[in-house]
Amino acid sequence: MFAPHYALAVPRTAGRAVPLLARGNAPETVQSEVLAGEPFDALEFSGDHIWGLSPVDGSVGFVEAAAFTAVYAPTHIVAVRNASIRALPSSDSKVLGTLAMGSRVAATGAGESAFEVDGGYVDADALLPLDALALDIATVAERLIGAPARAGGRSGAGVDAAGLVFLCLQLAGVEAPRFLDLQGAMLGMALIPEAPFVRGQVLFFEDHSAVVVDAENAIHVSPDGVARAPIAALVAAHGTIVRRRQP
Numbered sequence: 001m002f003a004p005h006y007a008l009a010v011p012r013t014a015g016r017a018v019p020l021l022a023r024g025n026a027p028e029t030v031q032s033e034v035l036a037g038e039p040f041d042a043l044e045f046s047g048d049h050i051w052g053l054s055p056v057d058g059s060v061g062f063v064e065a066a067a068f069t070a071v072y073a074p075t076h077i078v079a080v081r082n083a084s085i086r087a088l089p090s091s092d093s094k095v096l097g098t099l100a101m102g103s104r105v106a107a108t109g110a111g112e113s114a115f116e117v118d119g120g121y122v123d124a125d126a127l128l129p130l131d132a133l134a135l136d137i138a139t140v141a142e143r144l145i146g147a148p149a150r151a152g153g154r155s156g157a158g159v160d161a162a163g164l165v166f167l168c169l170q171l172a173g174v175e176a177p178r179f180l181d182l183q184g185a186m187l188g189m190a191l192i193p194e195a196p197f198v199r200g201q202v203l204f205f206e207d208h209s210a211v212v213v214d215a216e217n218a219i220h221v222s223p224d225g226v227a228r229a230p231i232a233a234l235v236a237a238h239g240t241i242v243r244r245r246q247p
Helices: 137-143 161-171 180-186 231-238
Strands: 010-014 018-021 030-034 039-046 049-053 060-064 076-078 082-086 095-100 114-117 120-123 127-129 202-204 209-212 217-222 225-230 243-246
Touching: 030 060, 095 120, 137 161, 137 209, 137 217, 161 180, 161 209, 161 217, 180 202, 180 209, 180 243, 209 231, 217 231, 225 231
Parallel strands: none
Antiparallel strands: 010 039, 018 030, 018 060, 039 049, 049 060, 076 127, 082 095, 082 120, 114 120, 202 209, 202 243, 209 217, 217 225
């Protein structure tokens, strides 16, 4: 990105999830999103929008200014599809809200089974330290089954095809591009077409993707949401597998 007339980026932190748009006030141009607790580099303030860069996924675009706060330092990331925020540490306490997978929080221990976060308490097994991301990518995909399909989405609240791959890799601690064309070209190691299907591989079709969970099945984003499907059925629906990669 070349923008010589801009001052240094102004760091911000997202207070809630917000779409990242190619054009301000044009929701149909959604490209990605910035999740709660994620950083954002503001390059230009324009009315009720900020134009800038997500250092998490590399996307550039417009976000709603009201969704951002001063910078703070999250410590954990949500590693289940939806984590309940409770009034008290106990698992039977009143649910006050939820945090989608991929959201970041500043968390402090509140006993062995819970963390305190802004607004309440979250079960300890719903969070991972940001400095210890090492989940199996197929495990992440399995946790996302049932999440809705959503253009530009890359969280437990909804994903697009590339967002599913990006989120799975993020929680595995693997850096990856945000968009399908770059994922298919750059992710991990390319595999020959004759290679057996092995859990954790990523399949790329002309305009689709899937995460392999076993020798015959993969998880993808169907029109009805994230679902498990036979690889043969995905080929029938989306055409030839054009790239297969091992992160």
